[in-house]
Amino acid sequence: xxxxxxxxxxxxxxxxxxxxxxxxxxxxxxxxxxxxxxxxxxxxxxxxxxxxxxxxxxxxxxxxxxxxxxxxxxxxxxxxxxxxxxxxxxxxxxxxxxxxxxxxxxxxxxxxxxxxxxxxxxxxxxxxxxxxxxxxxxxxxxxxxxxxxxxxxxxxxxxxxxxxxxxxxxxxxxxxxxxxxxxxxxxxxxxxxxxxxxxxxxxxxxxxxxxxxxxxxxxxxxxxxxxxxxxxxxxxxxxxxxxxxxxxxxxxxxxxxxxxxxxxxxxxxxxxxxxxxxxxxxxxxxxxxxxxxxxxxxxxxxxxxxxxxxxxxxxxxxxxxxxxxxxxxxxxxxxxxxxxxxxxxxxxxxxxxx
Amino acid sequence: xxxxxxxxxxxxxxxxxxxxxxxxxxxxxxxxxxxxxxxxxxxxxxxxxxxxxxxxxxxxxxxxxxxxxxxxxxxxxxxxxxxxxxxxxxxxxxxxxxxxxxxxxxxxxxxxxxxxxxxxxxxxxxxxxxxxxxxxxxxxxxxxxxxxxxxxxxxxxxxxxxxxxx
Ligand code: SF4
Ligand code: SF4
Numbered sequence: 001x002x003x004x005x006x007x008x009x010x011x012x013x014x015x016x017x018x019x020x021x022x023x024x025x026x027x028x029x030x031x032x033x034x035x036x037x038x039x040x041x042x043x044x045x046x047x048x049x050x051x052x053x054x055x056x057x058x059x060x061x062x063x064x065x066x067x068x069x070x071x072x073x074x075x076x077x078x079x080x081x082x083x084x085x086x087x088x089x090x091x092x093x094x095x096x097x098x099x100x101x102x103x104x105x106x107x108x109x110x111x112x113x114x115x116x117x118x119x120x121x122x123x124x125x126x127x128x129x130x131x132x133x134x135x136x137x138x139x140x141x142x143x144x145x146x147x148x149x150x151x152x153x154x155x156x157x158x159x160x161x162x163x164x165x166x167x168x169x170x171x172x173x174x175x176x177x178x179x180x181x182x183x184x185x186x187x188x189x190x191x192x193x194x195x196x197x198x199x200x201x202x203x204x205x206x207x208x209x210x211x212x213x214x215x216x217x218x219x220x221x222x223x224x225x226x227x228x229x230x231x232x233x234x235x236x237x238x239x240x241x242x243x244x245x246x247x248x249x250x251x252x253x254x255x256x257x258x259x260x261x262x263x264x265x266x267x268x269x270x271x272x273x274x275x276x277x278x279x280x281x282x283x284x285x286x287x288x289x290x291x292x293x294x295x296x297x298x299x300x301x302x303x304x305x306x307x308x309x310x311x312x313x314x315x316x317x318x319x320x321x322x323x324x325x326x327x328x329x330x331x332x333x334x335x336x337x338x339x340x341x342x343x344x345x346x347x348x349x350x351x352x353x354x
Numbered sequence: 355x356x357x358x359x360x361x362x363x364x365x366x367x368x369x370x371x372x373x374x375x376x377x378x379x380x381x382x383x384x385x386x387x388x389x390x391x392x393x394x395x396x397x398x399x400x401x402x403x404x405x406x407x408x409x410x411x412x413x414x415x416x417x418x419x420x421x422x423x424x425x426x427x428x429x430x431x432x433x434x435x436x437x438x439x440x441x442x443x444x445x446x447x448x449x450x451x452x453x454x455x456x457x458x459x460x461x462x463x464x465x466x467x468x469x470x471x472x473x474x475x476x477x478x479x480x481x482x483x484x485x486x487x488x489x490x491x492x493x494x495x496x497x498x499x500x501x502x503x504x505x506x507x508x509x510x511x512x513x514x515x516x517x518x519x520x
Contacts, residue, residue, distance in 0.1 A: 039388040044395045209374070317384040318377055329373075 026254040027057035069243035079143035084248035087136030091255035101296035105288040122183035134160040144240035152236025156227035162330035167214035169338035173207040191273035201268040215260040261307030272296040407515030423478035426454040430470035438463035
């Protein structure tokens with residue numbers, strides 16, 4: 001088999017697996033969201049479809065597929081159709097650079113877990129893709145030709161612009177310390193030291209907090225879910241969408257939440273790296289074997305799930321911010337804080353070395 | 355000059371303004387809620403709720419000795435704030451001499467105020483315990499005598515409640 005065919009097959013399989021993981025994760029998240037919200041509100045949650053309501057997400061998807069797909073007469077038809085596609089495509093596209101585990105050796109070849117985990121601008125790629133996501137939402141708001149949608153879309157744009165800044169600046173701290181933009185190398189940096197626990201969250205606690213808050217804003221989740229604030233804006237940017245087009249927004253939202261969780265665990269909690277790498281080497285689970293890779297995937301997955309549950313937990317705890325509070329927090333608190341954080345990090349690196 | 359602390363934001367302490375400790379406290383509260391037992395949740399279609407006599411469900415006519423108690427005086431129709439009742443009187447050889455030829459309640463209009471029950475001189479119309487009220491068309495929601503008549507034995511709770519509190 002030539003190199004090219006092997007590569008094509010490899011990437012085809014990886015892409016298929018990853019897209020399926022994203023979609024399955026979205027339905028798992030929906031299920032978790034409904035269950036956890038129910039528990040927090042002293043309810044039982046879905047328990048009719050399947051054992052413990054486990055098939056509820058499937059029923060939801062079937063419902064969305066069966067629904068009539070309405071398009072308002074005054075909407076800009078093409079853009080109205082394009083918006084959900086754009087949002088979903090971008091949300092899934094991000095997963096191309098996320099490393100799920102290190103690598104396995106198949107015969108002569110080294111197969112990395114993830115489509116392009118070693119790309120040297122991984123962090124930049126994720127930032128770029130997530131900020132394209134806002135175009136989908138703004139486009140949806142504008143193309144629907146409805147007041148509520150437009151307000152939702154505008155809020156989304158304003159929110160993204162304000163929080164992207166502090167998000168990027170807080171990330172710079174991590175990048176300064178690790179000295180690279182490649183996700184896998186950032187993870188390797190966190191693995192090689194302190195018994196595999198040189199996690200960025202210990203080196204960059206303030207940066208982590210800023211990043212956490214900004215990622216809530218980036219994913220449009222409560223307390224920053226102003227673009228889809230139901231009591232004020234009906235449904236925000238997705239007011240005029242129904243059926244599977246609404247489903248796509250819904251899916252994208254949950255995919256984005258998973259992206260944010262993955263990003264948090266990769267950058268600040270060591271991603272797929274296992275604590276105590278020497279121990280795993282000594283019992284024969286060396287880098288490149290399937291069992292080591294699966295363990296690494298497990299490590300990543302656990303962190304991912306913890307963050308997802310945290311996102312859901314916060315949503316059902318904290319009330320929505322008012323618009324001026326949101327802007328105050330973004331521009332007057334997080335932005336200066338992240339700049340100070342960046343300065344302190346840079347000075348420490350210059351004057352004390354690493 | 356306004357130098358009193360009179361808005362909520364001014365009254366907050368420093369740590370409350372920092373958001374994070376307060377959010378952590380809130381998260382603690384919701385976490386505790388999550389693990390509380392949920393045994394007071396009723397699994398509805400299987401576990402039904404049996405209301406007490408004070409419950410105001412669908413208004414019905416009391417059926418006694420094979421006929422209605424109602425004497426078709428029309429008071430209930432007059433008092434009904436939602437204009438839901440229609441009564442047409444007729445003659446009957448029975449002791450009370452009058453009976454409703456036609457008695458209709460439009461359940462789409464009824465607001466379950468129980469005024470009809472209160473005003474009725476014969477205690478002939480009472481609120482039942484029926485709370486599963488579903489119709490598939492507006493016509494279906496207009497209940498005639500056949501659907502309204504309920505044997506007295508089934509309404510005992512409500513009748514006793516009325517004796518006691520009315
Ligand atoms: S139900 Fe009572 S108030 Fe209504 S017409 Fe009959 S007797 Fe009169
Ligand atoms: S309960 Fe009130 S609204 Fe309903 S029929 Fe009686 S008087 Fe009319």
